[in-house]
Amino acid sequence: MTQMVVTAAAVMAELLVLFLTGGVMPFAAGDEKKSAAETICAGFVVTHAITEIVSLVALYMHFTLTKYVYVLAGALCFAAALSVVVNFSSVFRGTSVFSGGIGFRFSAFIALLVAAGCAALVIILPGAGDPGHVIARVAKDVYTDTFGVYVPGTGEKAAFTIANMHVRYYGLDELIVRLTGLHPMTEMKIVRSVVTHIVSSLIIYRVFYRLFDSNTIRASFAAILTYAAGLLFRTPYTPQGLLYGAGWTGEAAIACVMIPFILLLAQALYDRPGNIRLWLLAVLAGIASVSFTESALLIIPCAMAAVFIPTAVIRKKWMLLLLVPAGAAVPLIVLLIHMNALAVPAL
Amino acid sequence: MTNYLPTESGLSFLLKTLSQYQAPGYYIIVAAVFLVVAAVSGGRRVRTAFLYPLILLILTVFNPYVFPLLLGNNSRFIENYYSVLWIVPITMIPAAGVVSAASRLPHIVPKILLTVFALAVLALLGTPRLRSYAGTEMPANMMKADAELVTICDYIAADAETDAPVVAFERADFAEEAMAYNPAILISTALYADEGAPSPDTESTEDFFVIRKESSELEKALRSSGYKAIAHTPDSYVFARR
Structure with a gap:
């Protein structure tokens, strides 16, 4: 029972952190209606970008896990505090979770659907194995109080090069495991999966909300149909295939969160192409994505180009074309390092 | 694939x-x-x-x-x-x-x-x-770890004489999950690294072997190599070096 309570609390706490840090780079600007859902979505990107930057520093400076946890927690607290200070009135008074009237009932229906999906993830679905040794790395780090030093299942230290150092360090999960005492498998297979599922659902809803001119009913129906399509098409080549099979992996984060997030960014830029925060969110999305999986180094630049270029052409806002190199810069630099096309200092 | x-x-x-x-x-x-x-x-x-x-x-x-x-x-x-x-x-x-x-x-x-x-x-x-997912058993614990593997790892942890016992699993999926469940365990690929891998013998350095109950040849090799069965689950034996 204690484990269940701690697990639920970890999910709530992580969503709160995402909400608070998201206020640093909110989608909405000025008098545009705020959305708690979009704040959480932005928070996902901000949090993981911060985690990636702190992880790089930790690896270069050979932090213990304890030190890394303190530094990361401090960085996230700073971001949350900054967000509260900057957005004080809007975070606590201006965000709107429900649209009111009939829209409220549809939003609540989606919330029930998402909750049912989370319950299925927690209670029923067995969860995939750990072929990428992702959970094993988290467990090994926690057990040895090191950060990315040991190869799981062996007593050997990893032969680190900067080419592989960024990928799959799951620092946020290690932070949660250290702070809560949850087993790494519980953290990854339940907490991580549920948070990914919730954020993915929020992003998909908001994409349709913006796409259909803030019509809550249409957005709700579209989100429900997307959910249905995800349940009815069994293949990992649909993002939801990853979510229900291995929602805690970096691949699920890329397919179910980051790619729809880029679509959401494009929708927001369609309305406000000059919003600097959206540009910064694109850059942060590029930074955050490199921490999830090696595939992201190729996928994210392709996704940004595929989505931002048509938006720039259709809206005739040619400066949006600069968003592609801006957002894709970090993944491409890391990609060049991986392909040994760029030399960097050794660790 | x-x-x-x-x-x-x-x-x-x-x-x-x-x-x-x-x-x-x-x-x-x-x-x-x-x-x-x-x-x-x-x-x-x-x-x-x-x-x-x-x-x-x-x-x-x-x-x-x-x-x-x-x-x-x-x-x-x-x-x-x-x-x-x-x-x-x-x-x-x-x-x-x-x-x-x-x-x-x-x-x-x-x-x-x-x-x-x-x-x-x-x-x-x-x-x-x-x-x-029809017919799939619901997870037995909050870690969504295989219940049999949890039992096996607990037996190993209780019997291990070192902080980092070396374990060879016949089932590769068990090895994969064991690393996540108990990071203290070091994994040996002796039983599945190559086709036709040699059977365990007196030169084997693993502290534990975990094999399927129907693997009678492996069981014989382990017993004649100085390993003793210390525990069993419905489908597996756990052998320890003695």
Whole structure:
């Protein structure tokens, strides 16, 4: 029972952190209606970008896990505090979770659907194995109080090069495991999966909300149909295939969160192409994505180009074309390092 | 698992990659129909979100003549090439198509009928994910770890004389999960690293072996090599070096 309570609390706490840090780079600007859902979505990107930057520093400076946890927690607290200070009135008074009237009932229906999906993830679905040794790395780090030093299942230290150092360090999960005492498998297979599922659902809803001119009913129906399509098409080549099979992996984060997030960014830029925060969110999305999986180094630049270029052409806002190199810069630099096309200092 | 590429398979690479995961080829047709409906009824914004990005992808990343220029001969990315399919929001396209088309209909009844028809198409032509979980046992614990493996690892932890016991699992999936459940365990691949791997003998250095109960040859080899069975589960024996 204690484990269940701690697990639920970890999910709530992580969503709160995402909400608070998201206020640093909110989608909405000025008098545009705020959305708690979009704040959480932005928070996902901000949090993981911060985690990636702190992880790089930790690896270069050979932090213990304890030190890394303190530094990361401090960085996230700073971001949350900054967000509260900057957005004080809007975070606590201006965000709107429900649209009111009939829209409220549809939003609540989606919330029930998402909750049912989370319950299925927690209670029923067995969860995939750990072929990428992702959970094993988290467990090994926690057990040895090191950060990315040991190869799981062996007593050997990893032969680190900067080419592989960024990928799959799951620092946020290690932070949660250290702070809560949850087993790494519980953290990854339940907490991580549920948070990914919730954020993915929020992003998909908001994409349709913006796409259909803030019509809550249409957005709700579209989100429900997307959910249905995800349940009815069994293949990992649909993002939801990853979510229900291995929602805690970096691949699920890329397919179910980051790619729809880029679509959401494009929708927001369609309305406000000059919003600097959206540009910064694109850059942060590029930074955050490199921490999830090696595939992201190729996928994210392709996704940004595929989505931002048509938006720039259709809206005739040619400066949006600069968003592609801006957002894709970090993944491409890391990609060049991986392909040994760029030399960097050794660790 | 074979990863198909457009340079080798041409346009059929998509059909082959879908079929690897029991997805029928007509998914492409279903998605294309919904995309056309979305593009026609949805207006410029819907086309900008779904149609034009797909056209750009077909001209570049999905193009067998262009994508080698992007990837070169880098085998790490070519192996994971299928993951670029994630860029297409395949489950959002039917939703966008149905809602866009329904919004053009004047009355509520045709809207409902259209939605029901679309759901029926998805249900009848799809391969429901939930069906694939029928008969699956519910997780036995909050770690979603195999209950038998948890028992085995607990036996090993109780019996181990060192902080880092070396364990050889006959089942590779057990080895994988054991690393996550108990990071103190060091894994030996002695039992499955190569085909025809030598049987355990007196030179074996592993502290523990975990084998299937029906592996009688392995059991004999272990008993004659000085290993003793210290525990068993319904399907496995745990042998320790004595």
